[in-house]
Amino acid sequence: MTTVATMFDPAAARRQMVDGQLKPHRILDPAILSAMGELPREAFVPERLAAVAYIDEDIEIAPGRYLMEPMLFGRLLQELAIEPHHRVLDVGCGTGYSAAVLARLAARVVALEMDGDLATRTSRLLARLDLNNVFTTVGALFAGEPANAPYDRILLEGATDEVPEALKQQLADRGRLAAVVRRNGVGKATIVERHGNAFGVREVFDAATPMLPGMTKPKGFVF
Secondary structure (H helix, E strand, O other): OOOHHHHOOHHHHHHHHHHHHHHHHOOOOHHHHHHHHHOOHHHHOOHHHHHHOOOOOOEEEEOOEEEOOHHHHHHHHHHHOOOOOOEEEEEOOOOOHHHHHHHHHOOEEEEEEOOHHHHHHHHHHHHHOOOOOEEEEEOOHHHOOHHHOOEEEEEEEEEEOOOOHHHHHOEEEEEEEEEEEEEOOEEEEEEEEEEOOEEEEEEEEEOOOOEOOOOOOOOOOOO
């Protein structure tokens, strides 16, 4: 009897993801398509979920932590317009898939994770893939990683009630941040751009993804 596991063809799944999820949503940047079409997404999810690593849904990689669905991830990347010389902060990198993709697009990536076990797994997976332009660090997600700031681009790997001020302040001048901001239960893919000491904010499309830990705004609290 043939099982699902033996039927799983990672290369075919990657092609189907690119052709069926990314391109139909106008994700056409060749660098993004190449990175997502070549990196083994299945390596970044629990082994029992490898066969569904490329479905168009968020995948739970640890209790309360998720790998963002490919289409949303790709659209956020395209909105960021990452260039080869950029320094990027990946907030909530999980097991490191996002950091691996970013490493293919940018000069240097700081992968921030609050869970030490996930951060360790990230480091091991990235080393196995010979991606040596990623620095993995552990800390509170809402605080960012100021020691390595400023960043040309910042990506939040999950939803937030507000973009923390600490993250905005870590943007370089003309830097850009992408996040899914949730207000009144509705998520919007949001781009923040820094111009000197001013920040422009624009909502680009509706989006839904699980919240990042520490990014839920308690009543009366200001980031």
